[in-house]
Amino acid sequence: MNKQALVEQIKKKQSYLCVGLDTDLTKIPTHLLKEEDPVFAFNKQIIDATAEYCVAYKPNIAFYEAMGPRGWDSLQKTLEYIPKEIFTIADAKRGDIGNTSKMYAQAFFEQMDFDSITVAPYMGEDSVTPFLEFENKWVILLALTSNKGSSDFQHLRVDSEGTALFERVITTSQSWGSTEQLMYVVGATQAQKLQEIRAIAPDHFLLVPGVGAQGGSLEEVSKYGMNKDCGLLVNSSRGIIYASAKEDFAEAAGKAAQTLQQEMAVYLGEIL
Numbered sequence: 001m002n003k004q005a006l007v008e009q010i011k012k013k014q015s016y017l018c019v020g021l022d023t024d025l026t027k028i029p030t031h032l033l034k035e036e037d038p039v040f041a042f043n044k045q046i047i048d049a050t051a052e053y054c055v056a057y058k059p060n061i062a063f064y065e066a067m068g069p070r071g072w073d074s075l076q077k078t079l080e081y082i083p084k085e086i087f088t089i090a091d092a093k094r095g096d097i098g099n100t101s102k103m104y105a106q107a108f109f110e111q112m113d114f115d116s117i118t119v120a121p122y123m124g125e126d127s128v129t130p131f132l133e134f135e136n137k138w139v140i141l142l143a144l145t146s147n148k149g150s151s152d153f154q155h156l157r158v159d160s161e162g163t164a165l166f167e168r169v170i171t172t173s174q175s176w177g178s179t180e181q182l183m184y185v186v187g188a189t190q191a192q193k194l195q196e197i198r199a200i201a202p203d204h205f206l207l208v209p210g211v212g213a214q215g216g217s218l219e220e221v222s223k224y225g226m227n228k229d230c231g232l233l234v235n236s237s238r239g240i241i242y243a244s245a246k247e248d249f250a251e252a253a254g255k256a257a258q259t260l261q262q263e264m265a266v267y268l269g270e271i272l
């Protein structure tokens with residue numbers, strides 16, 4: 001999907017919500033365990049209930065890999081079920097020597113037809129560029145993550161001017177790909193850094209996980225992170241898909257997604 005189509009969806013739906021499909025067999029309602037593919041049965045109902053409120057879905061690949069071949073099958077069925085106009089993110093956090101990254105890129109962009117993949121920047125340019133060789137496919141590079149451990153490396157000062165490693169990741173990688181194919185992950189729990197990030201990356205889309213279960217503020221993320229195109233995809237996984245553990249789980253997920261979308265419409269009203 002290209003940037004124009006993504007921005008059009010955001011305008012049309014008045015939403016920059018990404019629903020995280022982190023489907024865990026131990027957390028889904030027990031009546032679904034009788035289904036032939038409980039994970040797909042769960043995801044299907046979640047997608048039906050939330051599609052009108054979101055512009056992206058982000059299955060975290062770990063939840064599917066953890067189930068072995070059955071998990072990959074559930075992932076493929078889920079991907080095929082997602083409406084074509086909705087942006088898809090393989091949250092896989094890959095990246096390796098170029099020769100291997102090329103294979104990861106083929107797996108997620110050709111075999112599975114995801115629109116984007118999250119990539120770790122740690123191995124540098126030649127580990128990232130193989131993912132950038134696919135038309136209308138996106139790399140979402142980890143910049144400043146939402147977890148506590150982000151302070152172990154990402155905030156380290158890398159020069160005498162006090163530049164933080166996450167800032168260097170952003171400035172250096174900008175020459176690897178355009179704003180039409182490169183986004184950055186910035187955790188919602190790091191909203192206080194968003195103004196600094198916008199100063200060095202005014203035009204890139206940011207994928208912002210951490211609203212909901214991790215306590216990030218949608219208001220702060222929107223206030224400091226939006227750009228002229230919106231420029232944000234804000235993810236919530238557990239806060240939406242496990243809004244209820246009972247038979248009404250899909251209805252509850254739809255309501256949780258709608259609540260976030262309605263708040264987003266207010267913030268979007270100020271710029272689009």
Ligand SMILES: O=c1ccn([C@@H]2O[C@H](COP(=O)(O)O)[C@@H](O)[C@H]2O)c(=O)[nH]1
Pocket residue numbers: 020022060091144145146147185186187209210211212213214235236237238239
């Ligand atoms: O910095 C990061 C990068 C990725 N994630 C992923 O996003 C979702 C968040 O799930 P919640 O249930 O809404 O907390 C999950 O897949 C993480 O692996 C992140 O949280 N932070």
